[in-house]
Amino acid sequence: MNADELYDLVEGFFGYKAKMRYINSATKEVACILYDSFWLKCDLDDQYGRFGAGLEIGKEGIITEFLGKRCSLNSDVESIKKSLQIIDEYCRLRLPDKFLDVYYKAYVLNQYEDCDI
Numbered sequence: 001m002n003a004d005e006l007y008d009l010v011e012g013f014f015g016y017k018a019k020m021r022y023i024n025s026a027t028k029e030v031a032c033i034l035y036d037s038f039w040l041k042c043d044l045d046d047q048y049g050r051f052g053a054g055l056e057i058g059k060e061g062i063i064t065e066f067l068g069k070r071c072s073l074n075s076d077v078e079s080i081k082k083s084l085q086i087i088d089e090y091c092r093l094r095l096p097d098k099f100l101d102v103y104y105k106a107y108v109l110n111q112y113e114d115c116d117i
Contacts, residue, residue, distance in 0.1 A: 003029070010040075
């Protein structure tokens with residue numbers, strides 16, 4: 001898998017939940033802001049064929065364990081999707097339901113209200 005494929009996978013998985021997507025093809029790194037709240041970084045390691053993902057919490061820290069669950073190091077599509085699901089569930093648990101409802105309405109429902117269907 002290359003960086004563009006990882007980018008497409010992350011973008012397809014998170015959809016409206018991810019903003020300011022970023023890709024660095026040289027380092028095979030993909031990043032985005034989830035729910036306007038969390039900076040997610042993912043990468044692929046060519047040398048060992050590993051996938052890595054975590055939430056940055058400042059310049060010196062990154063969360064890689066999510067309430068006792070760790071992302072898979074496997075770089076196949078299904079393993080990456082399972083890892084992204086772990087991160088998504090963690091982020092949703094950290095945010096109030098009211099925020100998640102308003103976020104969904106703002107970025108999903110408003111798109112349908114604004115179109116001429």
